[in-house]
Amino acid sequence: MTNPSPDTPQREPTSEGVARAAKKIAALLPPTPLLPLEVGGATVWCKAESLQPVGAFKIRGAWHRLSDMGEEERAHGVVAVSSGNHAQGVAWAARRLGIHAAIVMPNDAPAVKLANTRALGAEVVLYDRPGGEDRDVISRALCSERGATLVHAYGDPWVIEGQGSAGLEIAEQMERLAGGSPTRIVCPCGGGGLTAGLALACPDAEIVPVEPEGWDDVRRSLEQGRIVPVQPSPPPTACDALQTPRTFPINFAVMKARGLRGISVTESEIRAAQRLAFNTLRLVIEPGGAAALAAIMTGKAATDGHTAVVLSGGNVDPAAYAAIVAKPSHD
Amino acid sequence: MTNPSPDTPQREPTSEGVARAAKKIAALLPPTPLLPLEVGGATVWCKAESLQPVGAFKIRGAWHRLSDMGEEERAHGVVAVSSGNHAQGVAWAARRLGIHAAIVMPNDAPAVKLANTRALGAEVVLYDRPGGEDRDVISRALCSERGATLVHAYGDPWVIEGQGSAGLEIAEQMERLAGGSPTRIVCPCGGGGLTAGLALACPDAEIVPVEPEGWDDVRRSLEQGRIVPVQPSPPPTACDALQTPRTFPINFAVMKARGLRGISVTESEIRAAQRLAFNTLRLVIEPGGAAALAAIMTGKAATDGHTAVVLSGGNVDPAAYAAIVAKPSHD
Numbered sequence: 015m016t017n018p019s020p021d022t023p024q025r026e027p028t029s030e031g032v033a034r035a036a037k038k039i040a041a042l043l044p045p046t047p048l049l050p051l052e053v054g055g056a057t058v059w060c061k062a063e064s065l066q067p068v069g070a071f072k073i074r075g076a077w078h079r080l081s082d083m084g085e086e087e088r089a090h091g092v093v094a095v096s097s098g099n100h101a102q103g104v105a106w107a108a109r110r111l112g113i114h115a116a117i118v119m120p121n122d123a124p125a126v127k128l129a130n131t132r133a134l135g136a137e138v139v140l141y142d143r144p145g146g147e148d149r150d151v152i153s154r155a156l157c158s159e160r161g162a163t164l165v166h167a168y169g170d171p172w173v174i175e176g177q178g179s180a181g182l183e184i185a186e187q188m189e190r191l192a193g194g195s196p197t198r199i200v201c202p203c204g205g206g207g208l209t210a211g212l213a214l215a216c217p218d219a220e221i222v223p224v225e226p227e228g229w230d231d232v233r234r235s236l237e238q239g240r241i242v243p244v245q246p247s248p249p250p251t252a253c254d255a256l257q258t259p260r261t262f263p264i265n266f267a268v269m270k271a272r273g274l275r276g277i278s279v280t281e282s283e284i285r286a287a288q289r290l291a292f293n294t295l296r297l298v299i300e301p302g303g304a305a306a307l308a309a310i311m312t313g314k315a316a317t318d319g320h321t322a323v324v325l326s327g328g329n330v331d332p333a334a335y336a337a338i339v340a341k342p343s344h345d
Numbered sequence: 346m347t348n349p350s351p352d353t354p355q356r357e358p359t360s361e362g363v364a365r366a367a368k369k370i371a372a373l374l375p376p377t378p379l380l381p382l383e384v385g386g387a388t389v390w391c392k393a394e395s396l397q398p399v400g401a402f403k404i405r406g407a408w409h410r411l412s413d414m415g416e417e418e419r420a421h422g423v424v425a426v427s428s429g430n431h432a433q434g435v436a437w438a439a440r441r442l443g444i445h446a447a448i449v450m451p452n453d454a455p456a457v458k459l460a461n462t463r464a465l466g467a468e469v470v471l472y473d474r475p476g477g478e479d480r481d482v483i484s485r486a487l488c489s490e491r492g493a494t495l496v497h498a499y500g501d502p503w504v505i506e507g508q509g510s511a512g513l514e515i516a517e518q519m520e521r522l523a524g525g526s527p528t529r530i531v532c533p534c535g536g537g538g539l540t541a542g543l544a545l546a547c548p549d550a551e552i553v554p555v556e557p558e559g560w561d562d563v564r565r566s567l568e569q570g571r572i573v574p575v576q577p578s579p580p581p582t583a584c585d586a587l588q589t590p591r592t593f594p595i596n597f598a599v600m601k602a603r604g605l606r607g608i609s610v611t612e613s614e615i616r617a618a619q620r621l622a623f624n625t626l627r628l629v630i631e632p633g634g635a636a637a638l639a640a641i642m643t644g645k646a647a648t649d650g651h652t653a654v655v656l657s658g659g660n661v662d663p664a665a666y667a668a669i670v671a672k673p674s675h676d
Contacts, residue, residue, distance in 0.1 A: 044378065044379075044522065046378070047375065047377070047378055047396060048375075049396060050398070062396075064627045065378060065380060065393075065626070065627065065628075067381070069627050126624065191375065289663070292629055292663065292666075293457065293663070295396070296395045296396065296400050296628065296629040296630075296659030296660070297396075297627065297628065297629065298623055298627040298628065298629060299627075328627030329627070332620070332623065332624070332670045332671055333671050335623075335667075335670060336666075336667035336668070336670045336671035337667070337671075339663045339666060339667045339670075340663055340664050340667035340668075
């Protein structure tokens with residue numbers, strides 16, 4: 015497989031890089047809370063990344079990447095491809111650093127994500143996702159026209175290290191609140207940026223990536239020991255943030271080396287998790303952000319020891335969210 | 346005016362009591378986050394008390410009160426009167442301390458608050474609020490039958506001091522995050538427990554109580570310099586947590602001594618604040634919990650200097666919340 019992001023520097027992400035990212039991020043963003051939740055008699059600890067300024071953990075990797083760029087690189091701007099959360103993370107970091115950001119977004123992205131990305135001052139370049147337009151072609155063209163740097167949403171060592179900083183925060187908070195280090199961290203998984211980052215951050219914890227059914231290419235890749243893409247014509251999913259066609263070698267190498275095993279959850283299980291977050295944690299969680307909690311609720315992920323679950327994002331269109339919250343729990 | 350809670354010990358709440366409460370609470374509950382929010386070009390700092398384990402700040406006063414009770418007192422149990430948030434706070438503290446709690450709740454309280462209070466192991470005693478049944482008569486009868494201690498929702502020195510601990514947290518967080526002490530704290534106001542507590546906690550900040558229109562007895566009391574009740578036949582309000590008929594002398598003394606001035610907001614302004622919290626903070630906030638944010642959004646409360654706003658609770662029935670979130674912002 016060729017690497018579709020030729021502008022991404024090819025170095026390996028490291029635990030040291032995660033620690034450095036965590037320090038940079040701690041100087042700017044207070045830790046998101048780690049909230050206790052009782053599920054089936056066990057206490058699990060919910061990392062509320064939905065409370066980041068852009069409503070998702072993606073701000074971490076974007077900040078680590080952009081703040082490490084030199085003067086010359088910054089002057090030519092950055093390009094990112096994203097359905098919305100990485101978009102907002104990059105736009106936020108770029109605005110703060112005075113860097114021009116062009117974000118290639120699908121025309122069927124949630125309106126709230128499009129609006130928020132524009133509100134953060136980024137240039138939004140739409141592509142026709144349902145029509146099959148290739149976002150990588152568009153982003154590459156932008157990069158070569160402008161000499162801009164591509165900031166990939168997951169296949170980038172800085173991005174992986176930045177997302178991993180959430181794991182160091184979890185470990186510190188878990189020690190203080192529960193008196194021990196994390197036994198496992200269950201997290202939503204799209205391309206594997208967060209999963210690989212957590213694996214680097216917490217070498218002694220079991221890291222459990224969770225994907226929507228039919229979009230569980232990481233689960234199948236880990237099972238087969240090689241990268242396999244999402245199968246043709248995957249079912250529709252409400253998890254726009256987890257619709258990634260395949261993981262990248264840079265992510266897979268970390269996940270495979272750790273012998274991770276993935277889990278898949280259904281759309282209905284994800285909605286139930288969103289309702290639990292609403293009723294019991296009073297948190298607005300988007301479908302993709304609730305996938306890991308769904309794995310906990312259903313018993314698909316274990317909860318013995320000290321279990322953390324990442325609630326990765328909360329950017330959801332109001333009407334869609336209202337429909338989910340208003341429906342009974344068995345829907 | 347006679348004091349309707351004869352069992353409440355008549356001492357004054359103090360700043361020293363707030364500091365002691367804050368220490369006890371810090372040992373048990375991590376600080377709720379203070380989240381930045383841009384409103385009309387200014388940054389205000391939102392104290393997310395909706396993220397407390399019971400979904401409201403009421404856990405603070407309840408914990409300070411119950412944990413200070415002696416063995417003998419604990420053995421006879423406690424009685425509280427509440428539409429739901431104080432109920433859950435008392436039930437939570439009682440369960441943790443092994444104290445029996447009977448909670449007198451209106452039969453028109455949000456179903457979620459009734460369910461949560463029962464789930465915390467409390468005995469729920471319903472009274473007919475729409476039918477005009479007197480909750481104080483019921484609670485007094487329970488107390489004298491059982492020798493139980495009444496834990497009033499706001500007219501109690503421990504409760505006031507406990508709620509004030511939120512102010513000390515805000516001051517510490519504001520210093521760290523914004524580099525200064527709070528210029529003002531804008532807070533939802535029912536009976537004045539939180540308002541009086543914040544006034545004791547932060548002597549140099551302007552404390553601004555906010556009530557729903559028609560239920561603004563504290564605002565009018567402060568204007569007139571004496572306690573006046575809610576006017577007869579007040580309009581319906583979605584803010585079940587702020588439907589208090591009048592403040593108590595113990596609360597009013599603190600508020601009056603500080604020369605506070607209140608603000609009232611409309612139901613529509615409150616809904617807009619709930620939507621802002623949903624879209625921008627990804628927090629589920631109940632109507633009463635959003636009153637102070639509504640005062641900020643409308644410009645009725647000032648935002649110069651370092652302004653904190655308390656988002657006091659997030660216990661809301663799903664269907665009611667869905668209807669608010671799904672509607673356009675001008676509703």
